[in-house]
Amino acid sequence: MIQFLSFLISGISLGSVYAIIALGYSMVYGIAKMLNFAHGDVIMIGAYIAFCTVQYLHLPPLVAVLAAVVVCTVLGILIEGLAYKPLRQASSLAVLITAIGMSYLLQNVALLIWGANPKSFPSVISLGTLSLFDGRLRITSETFVTILANIVIMIALTLFTNRTKMGKAMRCVSEDKGAAELMGVNVNSTISMTFAIGSALAAVAGVLLCSSYPTLMPTTGAMPGIKAFTAAVFGGIGSIPGALIGGLLLGVIEILGRAYISTELSDAIVFAVLIVVLLVKPTGLLGKPTHEKV
Amino acid sequence: MRKNKRNFLNNAVTYGMVIVAFLLCELAISGLIGGFKMSRSLKGQLVPICVYVVMAVSLNLTVGFSGELSLGHAGFMSVGAFSGVLISQWLGSAFPDIPSLARVIAALVSGGIFAGIAGILIGIPVLRLRGDYLAIVTLAFGEIIRNLINCMYFSLDGKSLHFGFNNPNLAGKLVINGPMGATGVNRLASFEVGFVLVLFTLFVVMNLVNSRSGRAIMAARDNRIAAEAMGINVTKYKMIAFVTSAVLAGMAGALYGLNFANTAAAKFKFDTSILVLVFVVLGGIGSIRGSIIAAALLTILPEVLREFGDYRMLVYAIVLIAVMIATNSPLLGNLFNRIRPHRMKPGKEAGKA
Numbered sequence: 001m002i003q004f005l006s007f008l009i010s011g012i013s014l015g016s017v018y019a020i021i022a023l024g025y026s027m028v029y030g031i032a033k034m035l036n037f038a039h040g041d042v043i044m045i046g047a048y049i050a051f052c053t054v055q056y057l058h059l060p061p062l063v064a065v066l067a068a069v070v071v072c073t074v075l076g077i078l079i080e081g082l083a084y085k086p087l088r089q090a091s092s093l094a095v096l097i098t099a100i101g102m103s104y105l106l107q108n109v110a111l112l113i114w115g116a117n118p119k120s121f122p123s124v125i126s127l128g129t130l131s132l133f134d135g136r137l138r139i140t141s142e143t144f145v146t147i148l149a150n151i152v153i154m155i156a157l158t159l160f161t162n163r164t165k166m167g168k169a170m171r172c173v174s175e176d177k178g179a180a181e182l183m184g185v186n187v188n189s190t191i192s193m194t195f196a197i198g199s200a201l202a203a204v205a206g207v208l209l210c211s212s213y214p215t216l217m218p219t220t221g222a223m224p225g226i227k228a229f230t231a232a233v234f235g236g237i238g239s240i241p242g243a244l245i246g247g248l249l250l251g252v253i254e255i256l257g258r259a260y261i262s263t264e265l266s267d268a269i270v271f272a273v274l275i276v277v278l279l280v281k282p283t284g285l286l287g288k289p290t291h292e293k294v
Numbered sequence: 295m296r297k298n299k300r301n302f303l304n305n306a307v308t309y310g311m312v313i314v315a316f317l318l319c320e321l322a323i324s325g326l327i328g329g330f331k332m333s334r335s336l337k338g339q340l341v342p343i344c345v346y347v348v349m350a351v352s353l354n355l356t357v358g359f360s361g362e363l364s365l366g367h368a369g370f371m372s373v374g375a376f377s378g379v380l381i382s383q384w385l386g387s388a389f390p391d392i393p394s395l396a397r398v399i400a401a402l403v404s405g406g407i408f409a410g411i412a413g414i415l416i417g418i419p420v421l422r423l424r425g426d427y428l429a430i431v432t433l434a435f436g437e438i439i440r441n442l443i444n445c446m447y448f449s450l451d452g453k454s455l456h457f458g459f460n461n462p463n464l465a466g467k468l469v470i471n472g473p474m475g476a477t478g479v480n481r482l483a484s485f486e487v488g489f490v491l492v493l494f495t496l497f498v499v500m501n502l503v504n505s506r507s508g509r510a511i512m513a514a515r516d517n518r519i520a521a522e523a524m525g526i527n528v529t530k531y532k533m534i535a536f537v538t539s540a541v542l543a544g545m546a547g548a549l550y551g552l553n554f555a556n557t558a559a560a561k562f563k564f565d566t567s568i569l570v571l572v573f574v575v576l577g578g579i580g581s582i583r584g585s586i587i588a589a590a591l592l593t594i595l596p597e598v599l600r601e602f603g604d605y606r607m608l609v610y611a612i613v614l615i616a617v618m619i620a621t622n623s624p625l626l627g628n629l630f631n632r633i634r635p636h637r638m639k640p641g642k643e644a645g646k647a
Contacts (some may be wrong), residue, residue, distance in 0.1 A: 035426065037568075083615055084309065090622035093363070097575045098569055099612035108608040213358035225432070226564060233430045264473075271434035278427055279419050 002137050007259045008252060013143040013212060015251020016150035019227030020205040022158065022235070022243040025197030030174040030238035031194045032130025034092060037099040038079060039202055040225015041106035044218060046072045046203030047121065047210040048114055054122055068203040077192050085188070087129025103222075110218040118217045121210035142211045149208060153201065155242050162238065170194060174238060227254075230274050245285055249273075305500050309385050310585045312496065315590070323485075341553045343593045345546045348495045350573035351582055353540035355499055357571070358580035359508065359513030360535035362421070363429040366436025367570050370540040371547035372443055372562035373412045374405030378548025379557070380448055380455075381405075381627045383469045384540040386480055388453040398482045401489065401548045409544020413437065413537040421532050436567055443559040445475045451452025459505055475558035476551055480492035483553035491549055492586075499582060502538060511535045576617060 021043060044147045046068040053064035083102050087095045161167035169190045172180035180185050209224060210216050227250060235246025250270055256267035277285065319340060322332045324463040349371060356364045378401035385397045416435045423431055447458040450468025462472060471477050491519050502508050522528055551557050557644040573592055575583030595613070599606040 028424075035429075083619070086619050087622050091579075093357075093575050093579060094618055094622040097572055098615055098618040100572060101611050101618065104607060104611035105615065108611055112604060112608065123403045226437075230430060230434065233427065237426070262445070264460065265441055269437045271438050274434050275419060275431055277433055278423060282427060284422050284427075 002160040006137050006139075008253050009048060009139055009143060011246060011252035011255035013251070014148045014255055015231075015240075015248035016146045016230045017205050017209045017212070017247075018210070018224065018231045018251050019085035019150055019244045019247025020153055020179055020201050021224060022247045023153070023240065024201045024223075025229050026171070026232040026235075026237050026239065026243045027194050028198050029232065031170060032084065032095075032191055034084065034095045035099060035229065036195075036198070037096070037225070038102035038106055039198065040073060040200050040221035040223075040228070041080075041103050042072050042221070042275075043206035043209065043224060044110060044221030045075060045106060047220065048110060048119075049203070050207045051116035051119055051121055051210070051216055054267045060097050065207050065283065068207055069200045072199040072203035072206075073196045076195040076202075077201075080192055080195040080264040107218045109221075116216070116218065121216045123215040123293060140212075141268075144206075146208045150244075153204070154240065155268075157197075166190070166193060214279065227270065230271065233284055234274055234277060236284030239284075239286045301504050302435060305496075305504075306542075308500070308586070309493070309498060311583065312489075312492055312586065316485075319485065323486060332542065335600070336594070341483050341549065343489045343590050344485065344552045345553070346570065346589040346593050347374070347492050347575060347586050348549075349494075349543055349570045350545070350577065350585040351499055352539040353570050354574045354577075354585045355502070355535050355539040355542075356640055357501055357574050357586075360511050360532055360539075361513065362532065362536070363426070363571075364432040364536075364539075364611075365429050365520060365567050365571065366432035366434070366439075367539075367543055368414075368562040368564070369416075369432075369439035370409040370412060370434035370543035371550065372439060374409040374544025375551030375557060376443055376446075376559075377408035377544075378402060378405035379436060379479050379551040380469060382482060382548075382552060383450060383479065384455055387450045390453055394480070395487075396480050398549075398552060401482075401552055402487075402545045402593030405544040405548025405551075406541040407529065407544075409543040409547065410537055412544075413540025414533075416540075417533050417536045421529055421536065433564065433567070434563060435561075440559055440562055443470075443475075446470055447472050456545040457619050472489075473559060475556065475561070477539065477556050479552065479555050481553060481555055484550050487502060488549055498538065498542065499635035500505070502534075503582075505629035507531060507534055507590050528630055542573070572614065576614075 021039065025036065025039055028034065028039070037154075049071045050061075050064040054061060055058045059067075059150075079102055083098050084095060087098055113223040117206055128291060161170060169180070169185045170193070172183065173187055173190045177187055190290045205224075205228075206221065210220070228247065231246035231250040232243050233246070235242030235244070254266050254270050258266035261269060281287070284288050304381070319332075323337065349367065353367045358363055378408040378540065381404040382397045382401040385392055385400055420428055420431050420435070445460045447462045447464055447468060449456045449458075449466040449468045451464075454466075456464040456466060459470075464466065467478070469478070471474060481589035483536075503512075510521070510526045510531045511534065513524070513526055515532050518528055534537075549564075569592075570589075573589040574585050576592065577588030596606055596610060601607050602609050606633070
């Protein structure tokens, strides 16, 4: 029972990371209608930046997180401006391929700068471990901080999209780009803003991910990126609570599957659940059903 | 009637292009072209080029002609590769005096059949979904197939074949060794077989596209509701395209598996699906000739870029982004139109594109 609880908690912790990444995916998809495949690699860059600030500059962890957020935000805006903006009118597949190219580019830049050898990420959160039930249930501070960060980010983002002018503009653009433009919304800056927020979230996710799973390689971001995208679809793409639920469920299923069914098949189980969900609810758990008009 | 003739010419050009390319390669291998000697690494790329051409053309059937974005094409390739390798190795062990060509053909056929079965199983749920949801489910299936193959162990003991799920302790010699993939494979693939497979793929795809079924597939792509109203069974035709594409990918996979002594299941991850999708999009969606050229060029490109050393994949990525922006940006498009004002109006082309 206690063992189950500990698996559940690490599942929620992993799921929180997925949820934060999924948010970035989901927001970008909702507004720019594109799968930003480079998102997973922004996570990796964020983690490397944090790694360098702690390891080489010997700065406190909080500064490292801030540095990662700043660099990734700038990177996100740059990527959008250089690679995706010229393709605003192009077919969605062309944008998809460009995003894939961007993903290769980031991975290879990281490979050139930091090399292929995995770096051991120093945990930026070391506040000790909480022991419960005579030490049979141990919860690390990483887990706590991850879950806490997830909750804070979710609340902040919900408030941002619902209460602020920029958030309203984002919702407008995601609903109807043309109409939003007619109403005086600056579509380009709104999309840039979305990329900035998504990339900042990716940086946070990168630091959290590598604090719990401390191997850092140029390909570190790829698989969590795919999983998080799956989570976003799972919960209904474009919806903030959807990303939260999708991410958490995915994390819990993955950890429980790995613990109780098979280590090798944990990914297969995650994806199988996704398929079943999509067959029952084709637009995800919280997605709005769209009706086709003739 | 005129349209038939144009189709015929179009197809003839494509076949001709492939045949000429093949002959040139053969000449280059035998050193008959003066002053040009094909390097070893380039020669090693010949079979993979054939494999990727087949992969790209078959994916184009799903993405271009059927209009469904599939991100799990490498899954079918891996099913084909491992079933093909298994059959070929089993034949070699059970009947030692069977000619190797027969083993290759058996491998290709069985690779196609197993991938086709996988295609049917996957197609039934997948084709109920639309757009990006369909894409993510094909991605999920590709990953599931890879994960399952990672847990499979097959061994050969004379004529008998043993199978273990997550259990490598089998009698005889392991042929498929879980995460290590296929090991100790007799390398039977040759450029000639690859060439024949490419021709076969072109034959199947071009005839399908220009047939009644092909027109139904494209009608369902252009407007699902209108096609349904005309009495086309949309699901059936989407299924035909999807399964044909899976079968061809399986055959390509079988050839790929026979080209290397060792093939790990990790070779067929999501990246490979994406790579093939890049070929299709870069070559032009719905253009078979484009897929062939893009697949061939982009397979060679990393080899050619070898002189850049570590910067090789970086250059590859930059080329990819630059080409996509150059061919799709409205700014440059206008520039091209101004340079070549006699180009056909987009409206006229719309029917073909």
